[in-house]
Amino acid sequence: MDMHHPLSSPDGRIAAQDAPRKERLVVVGNGMAGMRTVEELLAKAPDRYEITVFGAEPLPNYNRIMLSPVLAGEKTFDQIVLNSRAWYEDNAITLLTGEPVESVDRAAKTVTSASGRVVGYDRLLLATGSMPFIIPVPGSTLPGVIGFRDLADVDAMLAAAAKGGRAVVIGGGLLGLEAANGLRVKGMDVTVIHLMPTLMERQLDPSAGMLLQRELERRGITVLTGADTAEIMGGERAEAVRLKDGTELPADIVVMAVGIRPNMALGKAAGLECGRGIRVDDAMRTSDPAVFAVGECVEHRGVTWGLVAPLFEMAKVLADALADGESAYTGSVTSTKLKVTGVDVFSAGDFSGGEGTEEIVFRDAARGVYKRLVLKDDKLLGAVLYGDTKDGGWYFSLLKDGADVSGERDTMIFGQGFGGADAGNPNAAVAALPDSAEICGCNGVCKGTIVQAITSKGLTSLDEVRAHTKASASCGSCTGTVERLLAVTAGDAFKAGPAVKPMCKCTQHSHDVVRAAIVAKNLRTMPEVFQALEWTTADGCASCRPALNYYLLCAWPGEYADDYQSRFINERAHANIQKDGTYSVVPRMWGGLTSASELRAIADVVDKFAIPTVKVTGGQRIDLFGVKKEDLPAVWADLNAAGMVSGHAYAKGLRTVKTCVGSEWCRFGTQDSTGLGVKLERMTWGTWTPHKVKLAVSGCPRNCAEATIKDLGVVCVDSGYELHVGGNGGLHVRACDLLAKVATEEEVLEYTGAFMQLYREEARYLERTAPWVERVGLDHIKQALVEDPEGRKALHARFLFSQSFSQDDPWAERAAKGVDRHEFSLLAKVG
Amino acid sequence: MDQILSVLPDDAVWTSVGAVADIPVLGARVVRTASGDVALFRTADDAVFALEDRCPHKNGPLSQGIVHGRRVTCPLHNWVIDLATGEAVAPDEGRAGHIPVRVENGAISVALGLAAPAQGGCKGGCHV
Ligand code: SRM
Numbered sequence: 001m002d003m004h005h006p007l008s009s010p011d012g013r014i015a016a017q018d019a020p021r022k023e024r025l026v027v028v029g030n031g032m033a034g035m036r037t038v039e040e041l042l043a044k045a046p047d048r049y050e051i052t053v054f055g056a057e058p059l060p061n062y063n064r065i066m067l068s069p070v071l072a073g074e075k076t077f078d079q080i081v082l083n084s085r086a087w088y089e090d091n092a093i094t095l096l097t098g099e100p101v102e103s104v105d106r107a108a109k110t111v112t113s114a115s116g117r118v119v120g121y122d123r124l125l126l127a128t129g130s131m132p133f134i135i136p137v138p139g140s141t142l143p144g145v146i147g148f149r150d151l152a153d154v155d156a157m158l159a160a161a162a163k164g165g166r167a168v169v170i171g172g173g174l175l176g177l178e179a180a181n182g183l184r185v186k187g188m189d190v191t192v193i194h195l196m197p198t199l200m201e202r203q204l205d206p207s208a209g210m211l212l213q214r215e216l217e218r219r220g221i222t223v224l225t226g227a228d229t230a231e232i233m234g235g236e237r238a239e240a241v242r243l244k245d246g247t248e249l250p251a252d253i254v255v256m257a258v259g260i261r262p263n264m265a266l267g268k269a270a271g272l273e274c275g276r277g278i279r280v281d282d283a284m285r286t287s288d289p290a291v292f293a294v295g296e297c298v299e300h301r302g303v304t305w306g307l308v309a310p311l312f313e314m315a316k317v318l319a320d321a322l323a324d325g326e327s328a329y330t331g332s333v334t335s336t337k338l339k340v341t342g343v344d345v346f347s348a349g350d351f352s353g354g355e356g357t358e359e360i361v362f363r364d365a366a367r368g369v370y371k372r373l374v375l376k377d378d379k380l381l382g383a384v385l386y387g388d389t390k391d392g393g394w395y396f397s398l399l400k401d402g403a404d405v406s407g408e409r410d411t412m413i414f415g416q417g418f419g420g421a422d423a424g425n426p427n428a429a430v431a432a433l434p435d436s437a438e439i440c441g442c443n444g445v446c447k448g449t450i451v452q453a454i455t456s457k458g459l460t461s462l463d464e465v466r467a468h469t470k471a472s473a474s475c476g477s478c479t480g481t482v483e484r485l486l487a488v489t490a491g492d493a494f495k496a497g498p499a500v501k502p503m504c505k506c507t508q509h510s511h512d513v514v515r516a517a518i519v520a521k522n523l524r525t526m527p528e529v530f531q532a533l534e535w536t537t538a539d540g541c542a543s544c545r546p547a548l549n550y551y552l553l554c555a556w557p558g559e560y561a562d563d564y565q566s567r568f569i570n571e572r573a574h575a576n577i578q579k580d581g582t583y584s585v586v587p588r589m590w591g592g593l594t595s596a597s598e599l600r601a602i603a604d605v606v607d608k609f610a611i612p613t614v615k616v617t618g619g620q621r622i623d624l625f626g627v628k629k630e631d632l633p634a635v636w637a638d639l640n641a642a643g644m645v646s647g648h649a650y651a652k653g654l655r656t657v658k659t660c661v662g663s664e665w666c667r668f669g670t671q672d673s674t675g676l677g678v679k680l681e682r683m684t685w686g687t688w689t690p691h692k693v694k695l696a697v698s699g700c701p702r703n704c705a706e707a708t709i710k711d712l713g714v715v716c717v718d719s720g721y722e723l724h725v726g727g728n729g730g731l732h733v734r735a736c737d738l739l740a741k742v743a744t745e746e747e748v749l750e751y752t753g754a755f756m757q758l759y760r761e762e763a764r765y766l767e768r769t770a771p772w773v774e775r776v777g778l779d780h781i782k783q784a785l786v787e788d789p790e791g792r793k794a795l796h797a798r799f800l801f802s803q804s805f806s807q808d809d810p811w812a813e814r815a816a817k818g819v820d821r822h823e824f825s826l827l828a829k830v831g
Numbered sequence: 832m833d834q835i836l837s838v839l840p841d842d843a844v845w846t847s848v849g850a851v852a853d854i855p856v857l858g859a860r861v862v863r864t865a866s867g868d869v870a871l872f873r874t875a876d877d878a879v880f881a882l883e884d885r886c887p888h889k890n891g892p893l894s895q896g897i898v899h900g901r902r903v904t905c906p907l908h909n910w911v912i913d914l915a916t917g918e919a920v921a922p923d924e925g926r927a928g929h930i931p932v933r934v935e936n937g938a939i940s941v942a943l944g945l946a947a948p949a950q951g952g953c954k955g956g957c958h959v
Pocket residue numbers: 576577578584585586615616617618619620621623649655656658692694709727728729730731732768
């Protein structure tokens with residue numbers, strides 16, 4: 001390679017003296033940022049430098065972003081080359097590929113490559129990019145474990161895919177999902193494991209992340225969220241991935257796409273100031289004025305970047321600096337798009353917001369669209385779009401320009417095309433829909449059908465539209481749209497029906513509509529409910545979240561992952577919060593029975609943890625008041641050791657089964673009321689219900705256990721058992737209604753299980769049995785439980801099925817197994 | 832990306848208290864300080880906020896509430912408190928003490944010295 005200046009004579013020294021030698025620019029890294037800088041520089045000062053480029057990869061400069069389409073088979077490598085070797089020649093640039101630079105001597109101003117070549121510079125540019133971060137779990141260095149960074153990685157993936165088999169992709173961010181999609185398209189069986197609860201959580205909010213997950217699952221990709229890798233197993237090469245929960249996923253190839261690390265080793269070894277990357281100032285200059293850096297390898301104002309747009313902005317500034325200009329790079333606003341064909345995802349800016357931000361959320365369940373804008377002081381701060389990203393560019397420019405959007409605020413969520421005369425009128429959005437737009441997903445009714453029915457039959461109310469078209473007649477999630485259609489089509493004739501009471505301010509739907517929709521539309525997570533039922537807030541509120549959590553838990557036993565952050569503190573901490581922030585602890589005493597050893601253990605716990613108050617409750621057990629939250633797991637451990645479990649005194653679930661002494665001792669007792677109470681409590685403990693449930697069994701009609709003001713009370717008589725339901729003490733005392741009289745304990749248990757399940761499935765959250773029985777009527781309950789023995793048995797079976805998942809003592813899980821440890825420990829102690 | 836919430840004096844003293852990942856999403860953790868407990872909240876989009884762990888109503892521990900959007904609902908009597916400002920949401924009136932937070936690289940620090948004081952409610956030492 002001729003490293004001499006074209007003008008130099010055979011005697012270089014003399015020539016260097018007569019003709020001014022060009023300054024020498026050496027670029028380390030033949031990637032996107034480095035070459036963009038060179039392109040910009042050539043445009044500004046074409047003859048200024050004698051340029052030498054070192055590239056570690058044996059390739060000309062290519063568009064790294066497009067590796068995903070290459071993997072998916074949508075593009076060939078030739079189509080993604082940015083600058084061919086001819087381009088370097090035409091611009092008199094010396095390109096040395098397959099030749100990484102190994103060291104920089106800043107004093108001598110030379111670089112040395114792996115092949116031992118030494119090249120001098122006047123100015124040096126480091127553009128070494130970044131490297132995939134490989135989680136250092138056991139097995140991470142086995143053959144078959146690869147990153148997703150360069151063409152060699154793509155080739156390795158394509159080679160694996162050619163053999164079929166299974167791929168595990170670790171990391172559900174942009175890169176991981178593009179790799180997963182490509183491997184899936186190439187016929188592999190793909191599982192994505194992602195540490196966080198939702199995909200691409202850095203770019204997308206949970207709602208959009210959930211929609212994305214559904215779409216990928218629809219394409220046959222298995223997605224495991226909240227999954228942490230423990231180890232990569234295998235002898236010669238990777239064979240399986242083991243998760244921390246013990247799950248083993250067989251794998252022929254493992255792609256690690258959990259993040260990138262700026263590639264700053266060369267800069268660091270050369271003694272340049274480094275943080276997370278090579279530190280540069282606003283002119284992209286490092287701590288050595290002769291050395292510049294650009295791209296993913298730099299840290300600028302404390303920030304590192306991993307997308308091309310900011311790198312290109314840096315390249316422009318840097319080219320200017322190399323040409324002695326004075327522009328400054330001050331940071332970027334970025335946007336992200338996922339390059340998976342057919343999946344439209346866009347996000348930009350900062351949707352974590354800050355003081356005084358407002359949100360606008362739009363959901364169109366029928367079209368699978370979700371949009372969320374974050375505003376502050378009449379400016380757009382961030383945007384997340386799923387399903388309809390056509391306005392992404394518009395939002396991004398509003399955001400970058402810091403434009404005042406007060407004029408568009410009310411309608412901007414509908415997109416740029418929306419506005420003008422109709423601005424501010426949501427009916428206009430409906431009017432603008434094509435006739436073929438599906439309005440009611442449950443019944444497959446499109447707009448044209450509804451409009452035709454309204455005009456031809458002269459319909460004026462929602463009920464009439466429901467009767468004639470079935471639109472909005474099932475889950476009701478399209479009710480708002482149908483009402484708007486009525487308003488637009490029937491005009492003044494439209495009469496809004498009596499408003500149903502919405503669950504809370506986040507939705508227009510009532511409890512009953514939401515519950516029905518969860519089952520009818522097969523909604524299995526909270527974000528799915530938010531999307532399908534068009535919630536107006538991103539993550540609900542303190543009133544709807546606990547209700548939805550219960551409805552989902554009840555609908556999908558054993559499947560739905562209980563969301564503790566949606567539970568009131570008592571249920572989250574498994575103890576009752578007191579006015580001073582301490583907690584009370586109530587161990588279960590089955591049927592009100594206790595023993596010397598239990599009492600002794602309670603006494604020991606009281607001494608050991610200096611518990612200030614011990615009280616016998618109205619529910620026949622003992623309450624320990626004033627326990628510090630940090631002490632709870634240790635208190636529970638001691639109680640567990642004596643055989644006691646949580647009494648759920650805090651739960652919307654079974655509280656107590658109160659009993660009297662009954663036939664065992666009492667001279668009036670007709671049956672073993674204490675024993676039956678214990679059996680009932682053993683069957684029903686641990687259940688979650690719309691509100692708390694209390695049972696009781698009295699041994700005779702003298703009713704010492706106050707069974708006739710319980711949710712379900714049993715009064716024993718000579719000939720069997722009377723079952724009373726729907727009573728409570730409390731604010732409005734209500735005595736029970738007599739439901740039935742049965743002959744055996746087995747029947748008592750079956751009726752009780754069935755009653756519990758009917759209440760669980762039908763009552764609204766926070767509705768106790770008394771108001772529920774009054775609302776639906778005793779006849780309805782008799783119909784379901786007494787007159788329909790098959791139905792009763794089925795209810796009882798469903799109750800037992802759901803109990804099979806809920807009868808784990810929550811105290812033991814926390815005391816011995818360390819569940820939710822964060823709940824009971826301080827984040828930090830300072831000062 | 833880094834999250835710096837408001838413009839603060841350069842000489843602010845930042846105390847590091849842990850990582851964003853240590854706080855459950857839509858949850859809170861407590862930092863015990865010499866001047867009382869501070870609650871650190873994490874929202875669905877990973878923003879972190881710090882408030883004195885005392886409700887302006889009757890000193891309820893806000894860290895034990897349900898976090899939704901950018902708000903927390905007090906566990907004792909359901910006042911709703913804005914996390915970014917500590918203000919009680921109308922019709923309730925009062926403000927919880929609010930502490931500046933900085934998140935860098937997933938690490939949280941707080942400027943305890945720059946706490947905006949609480950307003951309204953009980954200021955007695957009912958519980959700390
Ligand atoms: C401890 C206890 C009082 C006592 O010292 O005896 C008690 C204490 C509380 N009751 Fe009760 N109730 C207790 C028996 C009762 C009874 C009597 C009974 O169960 O036989 C009733 C009337 C019967 C009934 O429920 O129908 C009762 C009706 C209420 C009510 C009103 C319920 C209603 O439907 O109107 C509430 C408020 C609520 O739940 O929303 C309530 C709420 C509470 C709460 C949970 C208040 C709260 O939310 O913080 C108290 C918490 C105590 C704690 O921290 O442990 N407590 N409460 C009793 C615990 C029983 C147990 O062993 O689990």
